[in-house]
Amino acid sequence: MFRSTLIALSASLMLSVASAQAAPEQISLLTENFPPYNMAADGKNFARDENIKGIATDIIREMFQRAGVDYTLTLRFPWERIYKMALEMPGYGVFVTARLPEREELFKWVGPIGPDDWVLLARSDSTIEVNSLEQARQYRIGAYKGDAIGEHLLAQGLEPSLALRDQTNVEKLQNGAIDLWATGDPAGRFLAKQQGVTGLKRVLRFDSAELYLALNKQVADETVKKLQDALDQMRSDGTIDTITGRYL
Numbered sequence: 001m002f003r004s005t006l007i008a009l010s011a012s013l014m015l016s017v018a019s020a021q022a023a024p025e026q027i028s029l030l031t032e033n034f035p036p037y038n039m040a041a042d043g044k045n046f047a048r049d050e051n052i053k054g055i056a057t058d059i060i061r062e063m064f065q066r067a068g069v070d071y072t073l074t075l076r077f078p079w080e081r082i083y084k085m086a087l088e089m090p091g092y093g094v095f096v097t098a099r100l101p102e103r104e105e106l107f108k109w110v111g112p113i114g115p116d117d118w119v120l121l122a123r124s125d126s127t128i129e130v131n132s133l134e135q136a137r138q139y140r141i142g143a144y145k146g147d148a149i150g151e152h153l154l155a156q157g158l159e160p161s162l163a164l165r166d167q168t169n170v171e172k173l174q175n176g177a178i179d180l181w182a183t184g185d186p187a188g189r190f191l192a193k194q195q196g197v198t199g200l201k202r203v204l205r206f207d208s209a210e211l212y213l214a215l216n217k218q219v220a221d222e223t224v225k226k227l228q229d230a231l232d233q234m235r236s237d238g239t240i241d242t243i244t245g246r247y248l
Contacts, residue, residue, distance in 0.1 A: 025223045026070040027215070029060065030082040030094045033075065034166075036190045036247040037096050037114060037211065043194070045077035045165075056096045056113050058243045059234065060213065063110075066230035069223055078164055080146035090218040096211035098148040108219055110227045111212030114244070116184040118149050118207040121192075123173055124199035128180065133158065133206050142169040142178035148209060149182050170195050186248060 031038040033045060037056035040047035052075045064071050076082050086094035087106060096113050097103075120136055122128050130136045133156055143150035145162035153160045161178055163169050170192045172178045180203060181188065192200055215224060234240050 025220055026072070026091065027064075027219065027223070028089075028092045029071050029073045029213075030086055030092065031057065031073070031075050031096075032077060032079045032082060034096065034184075034187055035194060037187060038075065040075050045075070047075040049073050051075075055244050055247050056211065058246070059113055059231070059240060060095060062234060062239060062243070063227055063230045066233065067223075067226040069226060078146065079144070083146065086214055086216055088216075090216055093213055093215040093219070095213040097214050098209035099212045099214075100148055100209065103214070106217070107214035108217060108221070108224045109212045109214060110224060110231060112210035113213065113231075114211050116187065116209050116211050117205050118152065118182070118209065119185045119188065119202050120180040120182055120204040120206065121173070121185075121188055121200040122180055122203045124201060126179070126201055126203070128203055130204050132204070136180060136204060139179040140177070141180045141182050142172050143182040144169065149184065152207065153182055166191060167195060170197055173197075173200075190247075 031052065033039050033043070036054055038052060038054040041051045041053055049072070052073055057073070060073070082094050083097065086092045098116060099109055099111065120130070120141070128139060133153070137158055141153065141158060141160040143153055143160040143162055144166040145164055147166070150160055150162055160182060161172070163172070166183060166188070169178065169181045169183065173181045174197060183191075185202065189200060192198070213227070
């Protein structure tokens with residue numbers, strides 16, 4: 001009787017372990033307001049699930065559905081906070097972020113999801129002309145704190161004025177607090193348009209990056225592969241182009 005009970009308990013435990021191992025991994029996805037790639041429907045700095053839209057958000061939803069991977073989706077502020085959460089917390093991911101050499105070993109990557117040209121934008125009435133970042137050094141440059149573009153400028157020895165919200169740089173550019181805005185294109189132009197600002201001049205394209213979903217290193221390789229395969233399929237069947245066309 002005792003032996004039979006032990007066998008039954010052992011079998012039950014094995015089933016529980018197997019069930020736990022078979023349970024699909026759920027990913028907690030974090031993002032920020034970075035239009036047209038990801039943004040809150042109401043424009044605020046906090047949103048969940050269906051209240052988040054954008055090119056990357058729509059791609060992520062379709063990708064996870066095709067891969068059969070469960071997820072939650074939250075938009076928060078500031079970027080530095082959600083980037084750190086994805087870096088340190090198992091089962092978390094953040095999008096979209098530039099896949100840079102110095103970040104390569106920090107995450108597991110799925111992408112690319114879209115391009116991001118790194119540019120200096122000026123007001124429509126600006127007469128500024130530069131051919132390099134070195135020439136731009138003489139001007140007041142605004143950038144987004146914690147963003148790869150701002151970090152790049154700092155690494156190049158420039159001293160950009162860093163804002164907690166990239167929208168603030170639109171305001172600063174318009175009121176003359178900065179001369180140039182270091183941002184992504186098309187993201188920067190889209191953001192400015194949302195605030196009623198059009199006609200910004202592209203003074204310099206100084207770099208470019210591909211934008212990815214960055215997953216915590218403890219996310220299973222099998223999960224990463226499922227997501228990458230789904231994204232590759234979406235690219236080949238035209239789904240990514242269709243989604244992008246809704247916004248641009």
